[in-house]
Amino acid sequence: MTRVVRASMPIFELDKVSLAYAMTSGGRARERDGRREVLHELTFSVGAGEILTICGASGTGKTSLLRILAGLTPQSGGEARFRGAAIAGPSEGIALVFQDYSNALLQWRTVARNVALGIERRAAGADVRRRVADALRLVGLENNADDYPWQLSGGMQQRVQIARALALAPSVLLMDEPFAALDAMTKASLQDELLRVRQETGASVVFITHDIEEAVYLGDRVAVLRGSPGRLAAVLDVPLAQPREQVTTREQPAFLALRHKVHDAIGRRA
């Protein structure tokens, strides 16, 4: 596998990161045999400004990996660093977008106040209003600021969650199968919106998906997790030009070849 040498400092560096849960039975954690390993010795890095998509079948530890990067779950082995420092909890500059938008949004707050949630305590009122308006404009929800989430469609609710993440002005967006619950057309338009947002903000993106085409379409690189515990099966560069286009990009031989490779790396049976 050819390694691309990157000039700037990586955002995330993972060195033999493993995750094992102690299985408890009757409230007691067992010593050795009761541990279940979810991730096994993952080593990779995420470069500044890149979109790394992580693809794998269910049960390969994709979400666990993202939780380690987000600082929500500590790894049980190896080293994980964000901007050179060991990850020890949620860090500033990292924003997370969950798949289940209806649980992740505060249903009793308007769209604007949901977006403000992460910044309202830290910034002055006028500054908050400006950043909320900017974030809503980035995702095309400037006319829905005063609506409640439950009044919006699924795609729009997911846009609210993305706007809430963008309002933090993050250097990294971590996204856990954010479009998996949406219909195909909404999914396509949100994919293009994400690429545009990356272009405008320069944020790095780590994007979890089980959709191979989505992984190839969005990614600058695609990492494939395989097996249980999940191991890194491949990290593939995506040789497709930006900007990408829903129809023509997906017709290119390079797209199809990479789709084939990722498919092989995932394995027929998972």
Add this chain to the structure above:
Amino acid sequence: MSAARTLRGLGGIALVLLAWQGVVGSGLATYDYLPSPVAIAASVPELFYDRGVIGETLHTLGATLAGWGIAVAIGLVLGALLGFSPIARAWGLASVELLRPMPAVALVPAAMLLFGFSIATELVVIVIPTIWPVLVSTMRGIMAAPARLEDVARTLRLGRIETIRKVLLPAAAPAVLVGCRLAMSTALVLAVVAEMIGNPEGIGYAVVREAQALHPDLMFAYVLIAGMLGVLLNAGLVALGRLLLPGAFNRPSAVASASAP
């Protein structure tokens, strides 16, 4: 609610009254002390001339609201404590489950021994059982908040207090509101019971007094007033909920769960 539905609802009530009137008027029911609806209605002016119905109603209303208010305050604090703290649950939940099924009325003699025939007796009888619905729904509401919301609060780097105030308590609010409504009907029932036995004032005492004086029409009129008080208190609480929680309470799913009981 549509006008047609309101009309049909009132029609149902009218039919019941009509049947009652028919049964009593035709001599089918031969109880000496079962007055007809018309006789009860005819006795209503007497409530205002010869009886202090306004003062009695205000007494029961005041005792209900005061007892409910105290119970809500205690129930919210204890419920929040149990909801947020596993240690509090480990030490306190068994006590709650032990005390909660105790029949509320069994408290009346105990309260009377301690406080005599007084408003204190009435308040004790109202407050203690009224705490439970508030406490339990506050605790459940907090514990039922989606775990995802905690993840959201952590990744947005909210402090613990900020998380509780902005995320977990509002998430529990619809359930708390349900508890407060259940508590209101409990409080009214207990106020009337306490007035019948422990504190000779208000509507509860008036019902007993008129029954013993063999004025069944006046007695039923008081019962009717107690019922209307319950309807009004519940309606007031629903309106208050809509005012305080515009986002949470108007949501279709929240309305479905908040208006279930």
